[in-house]
Amino acid sequence: MDKKWLSIVGIGEDGIEGLSLMARSLFDQAHIIMGGERHLAMLSPNDSREKFIWRSPFQDSIAEIIQRRGESICILASGDPMCYGVGATILKHIPISEVTIIPSLSAFSLACSRLGWNFTEVECLSLCGRPASLLQSYIYPGAKLLILSEGKNTPGIVAGMLTNRGYGDSKVTVLERMDGIHERILTGVAASWHETDIAALNTLAVECIADVGIVALSRFPGLPDSAFHHDGQLTKREVRSVTLSSLAPLPGELLWDIGAGCGSISIEWMRGHVRCRAIAIEQNSTRLKYIADNASALGTPHLQVIAGKAPEVIQNLPTPDAIFIGGGVTAPGLFDICWNALRSGGRIVANVVTLEGEQTLFRWYEKVGGNFTRISIQRAEPIGKFLGWKGMSQVTQWVGYKL
Structure with a gap:
């Protein structure tokens, strides 16, 4: 259907009188008017056209619009309908070729x-x-x-x-x-x-004005370990920075974080861009709570958390752009399922600290290629009255690319 039968008109607090000539023309020609209660209250009491107030849930209103497809409908929306407005939602269901959008000034x-x-x-x-x-x-x-x-x-x-x-x-x-x-x-x-x-x-x-002494939390990878609630099952700051660099998130991409621990990788993935998405898979009930608490405290409440053990719980998840395996590397069949699920052009990053884990990674290296990195970190810690270097467990990282 090529005819533009649906119009979405942005309206401000100045009401109908504040509409532009084009917006007013679309509004006047419509047979059906839809909008919020506040918007419809702006209409003249003498306006006898058919009117619909948004329903809850909103999906019911979308269904109503689609059902009346082809009829002349004008939707009144606050400000700019494409800026956190109904326009963006409606266009997920109705193509722009059928819709005319006239924005007003956004808030x-x-x-x-x-x-x-x-x-x-x-x-x-x-x-x-x-x-x-x-x-x-x-x-x-x-x-x-x-x-x-x-x-x-x-x-x-x-x-x-x-x-x-x-x-x-x-x-x-x-x-x-x-x-x-x-x-x-x-x-x-x-x-x-x-x-x-x-x-x-x-x-x-x-x-935003910080109190004296407050340490700001950067959006770039490598939040302090102390920013997370955890029980020690945490990808440490330095390793986390390298890992996120290897994962290379892009806006809108989806990450599977398998063996998520306290959720540090998936949370930092999502903090990188507002459109980045992640699914954290973890079987430990205590750590599941850590993930939820950390996601809320660090501004990623939309992180999807799945309780269970991979590979069982990952069979029907949405197609990922990247997968991080931080735990359970040696689980039978895990890499096969992950590789098959990964989209073309995606990547898998896996970190291990055991010889058995390295053997698994090397078999996949022989199969699909990729590259290895060994990450060795030392932190200065007190030794009596002095400082000395204390080494963390060496981490072997494999990155595989699905071409």
């Missing part, structure tokens, strides 16, 4: 204009329908954050998280109902934030 653009911030220097995220712990990976000294709020409680939640992370001096600004007659801006400091009379429709701006 991010409006906030930058109010604050005088350079949009290209700002970190943007949404906490609407998402875990607040997503914020954790965005916090660093000097960061400027723009956050779409879940509601009136979001500013208090964010202020509390900043304070607990040692960023209590951060400046917090709440921008309510931007571009409307009830627009209001509130400003305070995270550690002393006390505002509760806040509109549900708000955008949050944060200037």
Whole structure:
């Protein structure tokens, strides 16, 4: 169907009167109007057209739209429908060849204009329908954050998280109902934030200021070992950095982290880019809890955690772009399943510390090629009144590429 029967029109707090000529034309010609309760309340009481309010779950509304395919439908959406909006979701089900999208100013653009911030220097995220712990990976000294709020409680939640992370001096600004007659801006400091009379429709701006002595957590590979809760089953910082370099994550790629331990590899993989995805497979119940706690604390709450032993639990998982095997290398059939599951152009990285593990890796080297690296790390530790070098277990790493 080539005809563009569906229009998605961005609308601001100034309502229908604020629509552009093109947007107003699409709105006026539509036979069916869809949107949130707030959007439909902007319509004239005399508007007798068929109207639909978004349902919960949202998928039901998508089904409704598809069922009415070919009819003239206009969807009213807040701001820019393609910026954390309904437009991106709808286009997963209906091709752009059937859709016309007319954006309005996004909340991010409006906030930058109010604050005088350079949009290209700002970190943007949404906490609407998402875990607040997503914020954790965005916090660093000097960061400027723009956050779409879940509601009136979001500013208090964010202020509390900043304070607990040692960023209590951060400046917090709440921008309510931007571009409307009830627009209001509130400003305070995270550690002393006390505002509760806040509109549900708000955008949050944060200037991150670290307390004295706080060590920032980088997004680049190699977080301190102390950043993770663990029982010793942890890929150490230096080895982790080399391993992630070998895994070479790209935005949007999926990692299988087999024998995940405390989840350090998959968490750092996801911290590298907001679109990176990972599945952590671990059989130890205590470590499963560590993975969940670490993922939340370090800003990767969408890390998928699977309890069980490989290779049994990996048979029907989504196709990975990369696989890390940090445990269970000698399990019968594990490498065969992983290699067959890996997409063409993908890579497997495996770390071992035993001779038996090296034998397994060498057999695969003979079979598919790749390369070996031996990683030897020494750390300075006290010896009486002095410092001396203490060696960690040597790690043999094999990287295989599926061409």
